[in-house]
Amino acid sequence: GEDVEQSLFLSVREGDSSVINCTYTDSSSTYLYWYKQEPGAGLQLLTYIFSNMDMKQDQRLTVLLNKKDKHLSLRIADTQTGDSAIYFCAESITRDDKIIFGKGTRLHILP
């Protein structure tokens, strides 16, 4: 069955890089997403990657995909206090398929 796993908490010092990891079980997954949920706010799509890509960079965000290990990571460079949020990894097989979310990683920024 489909499952997405990610660690629940991560603490990082301001200015350092944050790396949030995720593993998924369905090798048919074609679309892999990272969503951000700030306190009291809804989910926002941060970035995504297709399964035929290894890496995607978007300003401070870098997504790495290891399809063989079914491992996805999100790197946030120069982490700021505004990056404090819950980050959800998600996957879907096709664009019409349901999106399966991980439980979210709460990123805490240390001063």
Add this chain to the structure above:
Amino acid sequence: KAGVTQTPRYLIKTRGQQVTLSCSPISGHRSVSWYQQTPGQGLQFLFEYFSETQRNKGNFPGRFSGRQFSNSRSEMNVSTLELGDSALYLCASSIWEERLSTDTQYFGPGTRLTVL
């Protein structure tokens, strides 16, 4: 463009009651998905409607049902409420975005349901 709106934002019910939540998607979006978010289970997919038809369904009991109207607005109904149904219920509407070559989901603020 207005974002996804959900009503009500907060709701308190007692066990055994039923509840209806409403979601208005972004104008032009035809797909609406519902999710249940709890601290223990995270974000779990309930169902998705596209053009008034249920297109995908998650692993929830039959007490959870939904529908979509011709204007793409969607409702979710939970009957015979249980304590464990207390959660944040999120609605998302989506549209194919050519520039991104993917469907993009836009989430509403959610309805926080508390079952006493």
